[in-house]
Amino acid sequence: MKPPIVSRDAWTKERMALLRREKAVTRELDLLAIERQKLPWVAVTKDYKLELAEGSVPLSQLFDGNSQLIVYHFMYGPEWTTPCDGCSAWADAFNGTLGQIQMHDATLIAVSSAPVAMLEEVKAARGWDFVWASSHQSDFNNDFHMSAPADCASQQFGDEIVGYDRGESGGINVFAKNDDGLFHTYCAFNRGIQQMNGAYGYVDLLPLGGN
Secondary structure (H helix, E strand, C coil), X not given: CCCCCCCHHHHHHHHHHXXXXXXXXXXXXXXXXXXXXXXXXXXXXXXXXXXXXXXXXXXXXXXXXXXXXXXXXXXXXXXXXXXXXXXXXXXHHHHCCHHXXXXXXXXEEEEECCCHHHHHHHHHHHCCCCCEEECCCCCHHHHCCCECCCCCXXXXXXXXXXXXXXXXXXXXXXXXXXXXXXXXXXXXXXXXXXXXXXXXXXXXXXXXXXX
16 A cells, blocks of 8 residues: 655654654653563572583573673574574674673573584574573573473463474573572563564664565
8 A cells, every 4th residue: 555645744743743652652661671670580599501612501601790691592493404584683683782782781692402513503604703502401491481392382471472483482581690699580572572673673664664
């Protein structure tokens, strides 16, 4: 369907009406960010170890000297021949922002259930610099609802339905550590993570949308 073609004055009136709504959403997002920071923490008592090319590393050591850790769960299962296209696009987007995240006392890594050799092969081919750890020998992905049996299409997490593709789901978990230990502070699934990919924000500005 073709859009209406109007005068500049008519367009400005419509644009200002939408701008008022956009500003209201921005203010609401600011308030949500404050509420997110107020969420209680859950102690992580299991000794999770993830695999890097150099060997097994405890989750607590992946903070890289920071007190906060963001884990992007990259959909790439041990039986898959290629990684998820959507997750690969996400990786392209956040690979260049790692330094900005480090400036905020945080580290961002990716975790997949595929063996580390498979991850290293893709990482080298794509020219990615981020840490990409394997949970292949760990309960990590299962415990945080990011992996499931291959025939599982979805699982209930509170009020959320987490969908799986061949046993894998994409999402984000956030952790913090201090002198009292290691803590789980936040999780997001499905479209709850969309705001964290800057490319999607640009796509939403397009007159034809994401088509």
